[in-house]
Amino acid sequence: TSGSVATSPIDSSDDAYSIPVSIGTPAQVLNLDLDTGSSDLWVFSSLTTASEVNGQNIYTPSKSSTSKLVSGATWKVKYGDESTSSGVVYTDKVTVGGITASSQAVEVAKTVSASFTSNSDIDGLIGMGFDSLNSAKPSAVPTFFDNIIGNLDSPVFTADLKHNKAGSYDFGVIDSSKYTGSLTYVAVDTDPGYWKFTSSGYGIGSAAFKSTSVVGIADTGTTLLYLDTAIVKAYYATVSGASNSATYGGWVFKCSATLPNFVFGVGSAKITIPGSYINYSPVTTGSSTCFGGLQDSTDIGINIFGDVALKAAFVVFDGSDTPRLGWASK
Ligand SMILES: CC(C)C[C@H](NC(=O)C[C@H](O)[C@H](CC1CCCCC1)NC(=O)CC[C@H](O)[C@H](Cc1ccccc1)NC(=O)OC(C)(C)C)C(=O)O
Numbered sequence: 001t002s003g004s005v006a007t008s009p010i011d012s013s014d015d016a017y018s019i020p021v022s023i024g025t026p027a028q029v030l031n032l033d034l035d036t037g038s039s040d041l042w043v044f045s046s047l048t049t050a051s052e053v054n055g056q057n058i059y060t061p062s063k064s065s066t067s068k069l070v071s072g073a074t075w076k077v078k079y080g081d082e083s084t085s086s087g088v089v090y091t092d093k094v095t096v097g098g099i100t101a102s103s104q105a106v107e108v109a110k111t112v113s114a115s116f117t118s119n120s121d122i123d124g125l126i127g128m129g130f131d132s133l134n135s136a137k138p139s140a141v142p143t144f145f146d147n148i149i150g151n152l153d154s155p156v157f158t159a160d161l162k163h164n165k166a167g168s169y170d171f172g173v174i175d176s177s178k179y180t181g182s183l184t185y186v187a188v189d190t191d192p193g194y195w196k197f198t199s200s201g202y203g204i205g206s207a208a209f210k211s212t213s214v215v216g217i218a219d220t221g222t223t224l225l226y227l228d229t230a231i232v233k234a235y236y237a238t239v240s241g242a243s244n245s246a247t248y249g250g251w252v253f254k255c256s257a258t259l260p261n262f263v264f265g266v267g268s269a270k271i272t273i274p275g276s277y278i279n280y281s282p283v284t285t286g287s288s289t290c291f292g293g294l295q296d297s298t299d300i301g302i303n304i305f306g307d308v309a310l311k312a313a314f315v316v317f318d319g320s321d322t323p324r325l326g327w328a329s330k
Contacts, residue, residue, distance in 0.1 A: 002172030005097030024064030035221030055120030105141030205260030216303030
């Protein structure tokens with residue numbers, strides 16, 4: 001089997017990309033953030049503290065004839081942005097892009113942190129990282145990808161994210177109409193559970209490409225591109241007036257600045273991020289100071305090829321026995 005689901009940016013800054021996910025019988029549709037940087041499928045629910053729900057769609061297990069409580073199971077997650085959620089676990093029928101997992105672990109939130117409450121565009125996450133990142137206790141629960149991979153024509157899902165418009169995630173098929181040229185594959189290190197790979201280097205604007213190994217993760221759940229200090233400094237050295245602002249917690253520049261393209265290497269292939277993608281957004285609404293889509297990864301401790309990078313490419317997440325990532329321009 002194979003399937004496809006449209007994914008749309010949740011706002012004009014492409015902060016995150018959500019997909020409609022059907023849960024239960026009859027179907028309850030929630031908009032979840034497909035996140036290759038984590039491995040819990042969790043949702044706002046009828047069990048979520050009422051004061052912490054603010055406009056999100058919720059999953060009500062008691063209204064589903066196919067829901068079952070997993071007795072004794074709990075979960076708790078904390079993300080890179082310090083947001084948190086936790087709760088209990090049900091199994092139920094989950095369908096994404098026409099593909100159904102008949103008994104998917106659905107982690108039901110009893111409590112969520114303020115940033116989730118204030119974001120009515122996200123009703124939860126569907127983690128597509130490796131099982132080692134799943135937070136369920138006393139034992140990890142399989143991801144949606146784990147549960148469907150055996151039925152897929154090919155053990156893959158692909159990401160075709162776009163700037164300010166709908167893209168798609170496909171399951172079980174590689175649609176060659178969605179990219180140009182050929183796919184270049186690179187090995188994935190599944191420790192500690194991310195889609196971790198080594199980029200072959202970078203280029204800034206028309207400057208010569210620099211061949212150097214840059215280890216990072218392909219993370220659909222992270223908005224920006226986070227790389228080593230040296231690379232980030234070299235990039236913003238070409239943007240007059242750019243500075244690393246303590247006030248705003250990262251590199252900023254005049255919104256009117258011309259930003260050079262940023263190229264990153266995958267094997268012998270090169271993916272070009274248009275300079276415009278590196279103008280993330282004004283630091284506050286209406287400001288003439290803009291926050292960069294490329295930021296320093298030092299404080300994170302790992303480089304992250306987030307949505308700013310991913311939306312410049314077509315990416316194959318290959319979950320075969322030797323996991324790998326395929327990259328192509330589009
Ligand atoms: C639980 C762990 C096992 C896994 C865990 N994984 C991660 O933290 C990476 C993962 O991709 C998480 C997934 C996100 C968590 C928060 C909700 C949205 C998804 N990424 C993250 O935690 C990284 C933070 C994201 O980049 C947020 C996303 C966002 C977007 C819109 C509104 C609010 C927040 N963007 C964000 O902060 O964008 C700015 C900086 C431009 C404001 C970890 O490594 O700790």
